[in-house]
Amino acid sequence: MGSYLLVESRSDQESPDVTALFDLGTRLRAEGNEVAVFLVQNAVLAMHDETVHDLVANGVRVWADRYSILARGLDPEAHPAGVSLGGADDLVDLLMADGTTPVWH
Amino acid sequence: MALTPRSLFLGLIGAPYASDLFTSALRIADAAVRKEHRVTMWTCGYATALTVAEASDRKPRDTLAWDTVYPSPAAVAAHLLDRSDGRLTWLICRYCAEERAAMNQMSGVRIRPPYEFVQRALAADVCLVLGTK
Numbered sequence: 484m485g486s487y488l489l490v491e492s493r494s495d496q497e498s499p500d501v502t503a504l505f506d507l508g509t510r511l512r513a514e515g516n517e518v519a520v521f522l523v524q525n526a527v528l529a530m531h532d533e534t535v536h537d538l539v540a541n542g543v544r545v546w547a548d549r550y551s552i553l554a555r556g557l558d559p560e561a562h563p564a565g566v567s568l569g570g571a572d573d574l575v576d577l578l579m580a581d582g583t584t585p586v587w588h
Numbered sequence: 589m590a591l592t593p594r595s596l597f598l599g600l601i602g603a604p605y606a607s608d609l610f611t612s613a614l615r616i617a618d619a620a621v622r623k624e625h626r627v628t629m630w631t632c633g634y635a636t637a638l639t640v641a642e643a644s645d646r647k648p649r650d651t652l653a654w655d656t657v658y659p660s661p662a663a664v665a666a667h668l669l670d671r672s673d674g675r676l677t678w679l680i681c682r683y684c685a686e687e688r689a690a691m692n693q694m695s696g697v698r699i700r701p702p703y704e705f706v707q708r709a710l711a712a713d714v715c716l717v718l719g720t721k
Contacts, residue, residue, distance in 0.1 A: 490716075492607070492608075492609070492612065492718075493607075523612055524607055524608040524609075524612060525607070525608075550615070551608070554608070570615075570619075571615040571616055571619035572619045572622075572623070574616060574619070575596075575616060575619040575620045575623060576623075578596070578616070578620075578714055579594050579596065579620070579623075579625055579713075579714055581594075583714075585714065585715075585716050587716050587717060587718050587720070
């Protein structure tokens with residue numbers, strides 16, 4: 484069993500690959516891996532989307548970057564259940580955990 | 589979460605002003621250095637121009653906040669290098685810098701040949717390349 488950190492920085496309006504990354508996370512989780520998805524930059528706009536809800540429902544740990552949310556004039560406290568608020572410190576802890584494979588998109 | 593200090597290679601590949609990419613890279617580098625990890629920042633493309641010696645230490649004035657001084661990316665990078673206690677190494681790709689006339693770099697930034705990108709990425713405990721497709 485592996486551990487994966489998928490960092491998404493774009494919204495699905497910018498790149499069709501966003502959906503592909505979320506699908507990858509779901510598949511990795513279905514195969515028994517530990518998977519975390521960290522939403523930063525424009526990707527935080529997707530935190531209320533059904534695709535993110537599905538990730539959470541499938542056992543993927545989802546984080547949203549508080550700074551990115553605030554920078555877009557959104558309320559970080561309005562984040563959906565199952566999505567954790569985090570920052571650069573949390574991202575670095577996930578990134579530097581032994582055995583984790585990170586992917587940035 | 590307390591972690592054993594490790595080495596992190598950050599590749600900054602994309603156009604730095606097209607998004608929050610540079611901000612994200614600096615936030616990650618800053619947090620990693622504070623947690624005593626060793627960080628190598630490698631810039632390619634136009635990101636090599638962020639740290640040219642000619643860059644001002646402040647951004648152009650904001651007409652809506654005339655008296656507010658905003659540090660330039662070069663100033664933020666210099667600040668981070670200064671207080672990293674040697675745990676941050678800032679490298680730029682020679683090929684990219686030559687193409688963009690960005691060979692005159694500020695103090696603390698080193699110019700390296702392109703092949704070192706892979707060598708250093710493989711040598712690090714963790715490699716994260718920001719800005720690729």
